[in-house]
Amino acid sequence: MNDIDDMNGRSGKGSRNDAGSTGARDDRTGPGDPGGADLRIEDVSLSAGARRIVHDLSLNAAPGEVVGLVGPNGSGKSTLLRAVYRVLRPDTGQVLVGGRDAWSLSVRALASVVAAVVQEPGGDFDLTVREVVAMGRTPHKRLLDGDTVEDHRLVAASLEAVDAAGLGDRPYARLSGGEKQRVLIARALAQQPALLVLDEPTNHLDVRHQLEVLTLLRRLPATALVALHDLNLAAYFCDRLYVLADGAVAACGTPAEVLTPSLIAGVYGVASEVAVHPRTGAPQVTFLPEER
Numbered sequence: 001m002n003d004i005d006d007m008n009g010r011s012g013k014g015s016r017n018d019a020g021s022t023g024a025r026d027d028r029t030g031p032g033d034p035g036g037a038d039l040r041i042e043d044v045s046l047s048a049g050a051r052r053i054v055h056d057l058s059l060n061a062a063p064g065e066v067v068g069l070v071g072p073n074g075s076g077k078s079t080l081l082r083a084v085y086r087v088l089r090p091d092t093g094q095v096l097v098g099g100r101d102a103w104s105l106s107v108r109a110l111a112s113v114v115a116a117v118v119q120e121p122g123g124d125f126d127l128t129v130r131e132v133v134a135m136g137r138t139p140h141k142r143l144l145d146g147d148t149v150e151d152h153r154l155v156a157a158s159l160e161a162v163d164a165a166g167l168g169d170r171p172y173a174r175l176s177g178g179e180k181q182r183v184l185i186a187r188a189l190a191q192q193p194a195l196l197v198l199d200e201p202t203n204h205l206d207v208r209h210q211l212e213v214l215t216l217l218r219r220l221p222a223t224a225l226v227a228l229h230d231l232n233l234a235a236y237f238c239d240r241l242y243v244l245a246d247g248a249v250a251a252c253g254t255p256a257e258v259l260t261p262s263l264i265a266g267v268y269g270v271a272s273e274v275a276v277h278p279r280t281g282a283p284q285v286t287f288l289p290e291e292r
């Protein structure tokens with residue numbers, strides 16, 4: 001995972017244990033570096049078909065912050081993310097990336113700033129892994145531009161960053177679920193976004209790769225908005241959390257502020273205990289099922 005600093009020519013956000021950190025550090029940008037974009041979701045409502053899914057929701061992420069989106073199945077996490085990577089147009093409200101309305105930018109202009117790692121990204125590419133990752137460079141090129149030495153370097157560094165350097169020549173379609181997920185993350189890294197939007201990026205990943213991918217997110221200068229189901233991973237890796245319930249924000253704040261037994265009971269209907277982990281300093285949730 002070490003090539004990523006070199007790849008981006010900058011240092012990352014540092015330890016998640018900076019108490020009360022917003023994650024917005026100002027020592028991480030370098031020459032030609034996009035850094036992290038400010039994200040503002042303002043009073044957004046979203047519908048699928050005739051059904052209103054997200055109601056007047058506001059969320060912000062400061063440059064470089066890792067913001068987690070948690071909440072029960074069907075609470076609207078993926079739907080909200082779709083509005084940020086410009087697949088679902090808000091009925092009302094605005095999505096501002098770096099101060100600009102995501103829907104006023106061209107698809108290409110937005111793709112040079114925002115990269116998305118989504119669930120089931122439609123179509124199994126008939127491409128090698130390296131070709132899939134190289135697709136991440138497309139927004140930065142003009143039509144008919146060939147790959148540059150720098151493109152090759154970024155693709156290789158992106159694969160290295162997700163522990164997939166050995167997969168480059170393999171057909172993408174024949175990878176395992178976790179390998180595919182890592183390759184899609186590499187494609188997003190190769191895009192060198194200022195904002196990364198990730199929908200359950202640890203889905204399919206074994207524990208080592210879960211930790212590596214989320215560590216990588218913290219080290220990148222890009223702002224990250226990441227939907228996660230695992231509250232302990234969210235508590236450890238995110239600067240702040242937004243808890244969604246029924247398409248609205250039930251709570252937001254630092255993991256320690258948000259992840260309380262009463263919030264977890266209210267939103268998930270599950271009893272829990274929350275302690276501060278003695279080694280990591282992060283809140284650690286232990287769920288208490290009724291019967292075993």
Ligand SMILES: Nc1ncnc2c1ncn2[C@@H]1O[C@H](COP(=O)(O)OP(=O)(O)OP(=O)(O)O)[C@@H](O)[C@H]1O
Pocket residue numbers: 048049051053071072073074075076077078079080
């Ligand atoms: N195209 C659609 N048509 C109708 N309903 C939809 C559509 N897409 C999503 N929904 C509904 O919107 C609600 C929110 O879905 P969404 O996928 O955003 O939830 P989520 O929080 O990401 O859930 P999960 O944790 O299960 O991934 C769900 O009830 C879902 O059934």
